[in-house]
Amino acid sequence: MDNQITKPEDFFKFKIKDFAFRVEGADPGDFITYTESKCNGCGECVLVCTVNLWSMPKDAKKAKLSSKYKDVCMECAACYAVCDKDAIDFRYPNGGAGIIIKHG
Amino acid sequence: MAKYDVAIAGAGPGGSYAAKTAAELGLKTVFFERSRKVGEKNASGCGLGQRWWRDFPEIMEKVEKLPSYRDIHSCIFKIVDEDDNLVTTISTTKTKKDAERIMYKGIPRAMSGTSIYRCDLDPLLADLACEAGAELRTSTLVTDVMKENGRVTGLVTDKGEKIEADIVIGADGAHSIVAIKSGIRKRWRKDQITLIPQIDFKCNEQRLDDVIGPAEWVWFGPFCGAYQVNFRDGFHLGLGQWLDIWALKPADMIKRVLKIPAFQAMCRAVDAEMREYQIHMLPWMEKPGKSYADGVMLIGDAGGFPCPLEGEGVWHACFTGKYAAETAAEAISNGDPTTRTLQKYEAKWRQPPLGLEYEYGKEFVALWKNSAFNPEFMKKMVQFLGELQWLNFPSPIFDWSDDHMSSFNDHLGHVLDLLPELSEFAEKYVIPMKRGISDTNREKIANMISGSISAKLPGFIPDWPVKSIVRKKLGLK
CATH class of the missing domain: 3.30.9.90 (D-Amino Acid Oxidase; Chain A, domain 2)
Incomplete structure (x- = not known):
């Protein structure tokens, strides 16, 4: 692995993408469904997402889901859990696709 | 369309233990795992406490031999x-x-408890379930439940396959699709x-x-x-x-x-x-949520079973898996998979040892939220713990910042300043748990207190009124 961070003083500079693993080439399906019209702009999804899939554009009052979510999502479902307005639905990627936890 | 006695969503420790128990009871059992192999999709550090040796010793004998095993004392x-x-x-x-x-x-x-990687533990439990005769399907996500007149009658997979079953068990974790789709709850x-x-x-x-x-x-x-x-x-x-x-x-x-x-x-x-x-x-949370409905039971994290004091949940998942499988066997043998039989599942998990976990759940959660999760309180707590350590024997001797009695007084004064705020915390969040003190220990405390009071009183005063008042204060008859 060329992304190893071996010096303890550099640990906190880690990039999540270098330490997350997923199945390559498998189709995860549309596992997050976002209904923008239900969004009230509270921004909790933006705060809770570790990999910044959700953003709140300055002019808009609605959250925006990254187009790259299928490649980056850590599958914690926290965005579903914090959305009181039911704007976010989450059902996990298709079987055999998505995140791999090697040392769970 | 395949027909099973029991269909289980999830092959974590709870799902596998449920599958193992159900298969051992002679039920036709299938369990589903969304990853390519069991143990690849979990996300947890895992400590198996000492009580595993009491409750699941045959598993622990195998766990001891797994590659990531570390003895924990x-x-x-x-x-x-x-x-x-x-x-x-x-x-x-x-x-x-x-x-x-x-x-x-x-x-x-x-x-001796143990730490074990879930990538070791989960396959072990799934293998035991398969050896007992359960059918495991990997790379399969459960996306929905089948329903008939409000009763859950099976599972639907991401491939659109419909799996009919007399009983469905939701072992699919914190974000349980089975819980949500069967209507037991929405998000926590x-x-x-x-x-x-x-x-x-x-x-x-x-x-x-x-x-x-x-x-x-x-x-x-x-x-x-x-x-x-x-x-x-x-x-x-x-x-x-x-x-x-x-x-x-x-x-x-x-x-x-x-x-x-x-x-x-x-x-x-x-x-x-x-x-x-x-x-x-x-x-x-303080106590588990609703854990069953017609044709369906929730176990482990899906049902909210982790310990309210420290959040460990594998032991709870295995116990609820066992109870759910036993209840399923009973429901199938008497031909009644409705809530009338399945409510026995809740009656089972409310019994000791598992049920005892939630008896002080409200107090345990309140204790945490107001201590470890309150940064302002923790700042004081850290100072207090540091000062307590100072007042131990080595520090007063090896503190050469001043003459020994001056530095001692400095620290003692700090502790005395911190105490009122901490005792307010104790009053609110620790004292409410006093009902957990056993009668035997209350007796010991009552004898100690009344004995020490009586010893200081003139001899002509009898012991019994003192004893009676102290016992009453301690909630003893």
Whole structure:
């Protein structure tokens, strides 16, 4: 692995993408469904997402889901859990696709 | 369309244990895992407590032989202040009496729990279920339940396959599709569920033995508690926070721990290298939610069963898996898979030992939320723990900042200043648990207090009125 961070003083500079693993080439399906019209702009999804899939554009009052979510999502479902307005639905990627936890 | 007695969503410890139990009871059982192989999709540091030797000893005999096994005898708390300085170290302790509380095959086991990677534990349990005759399907996500007149009658997979079953068991974790689709609940309330980022580190095994040994570590301070679960050749660092109180991004919280100089020193000592990042939700609530409906039962994290005091949930998952499978067998044999039979599942898990976990759930959660998860309180607590340590024998002797009595008075004064605020906390969050003190111990306390009062009174006053008043105060007859 060329992304190893071996010096303890550099640990906190880690990039999540270098330490997350997923199945390559498998189709995860549309596992997050976002209904923008239900969004009230509270921004909790933006705060809770570790990999910044959700953003709140300055002019808009609605959250925006990254187009790259299928490649980056850590599958914690926290965005579903914090959305009181039911704007976010989450059902996990298709079987055999998505995140791999090697040392769970 | 295939027809099963029991269909289980999820092959974590709970799902596999349910499948094992159901198959052993002669039920035609299928269980589903969304990853390519079991143990690849979980996200958890895993400590199996000593009581596993009492409740699941045949599993523990196999767990001991798994590659990531580390014997765990104690837990070390590293107390850190708001400026990331290591203030003091506190350790759990055990006596010979504790060790003998659990005996298995003539060997005392209560000193020894274990840390085990879930990538080892989960396949072990799934294999046992398959050996018992259950059918495992991997790479299959359960996306929905089938329903008939409000009763759950099977599962639907991501491939559109319909799996008909007399009983469905939801073992699909904190974000349980079975719970949501069967209508038992929607999302947990934000004060019922925590989010846990976790980093795995690879270490030099020999150094881990020398530096850490048979112990879990906890980094504890105003930034919140982070657990360090130590395995044979690596460790997990993780921390959790209820969803209603995240103030920082989860990853930023864990980065705070990575900056602690004492943490970095430990990492150098064990040759730690970052290896993996994961994040998962964990229900952490006063007591489990609704755990059944017509044709369906929820077990483990899906039902909100983790311990309200420390959040461990594998033991709870296995017990609920066992109870759900037993209830399913009963429902199938009497031909009634409705709530009338399935309510027996709740009656089962409310019994000891599992039911006892939730008896003080309200107090346990309140205790946590108002201590470890309250940074302002923790700042004072860290000072208090540091001062208590100072007042131990070594510090007053080796503090040469002034004459010994002056420095002693300085620290004693600080403790006395801190006490009122901490006793307010104790009054609110610790004292309510006093109903848990056993009658035997109340008797001992009553005898001690009334004996010491009577000894100071003139001899002509009889003992019984004093004894009677003290006993009444302590809630004894």
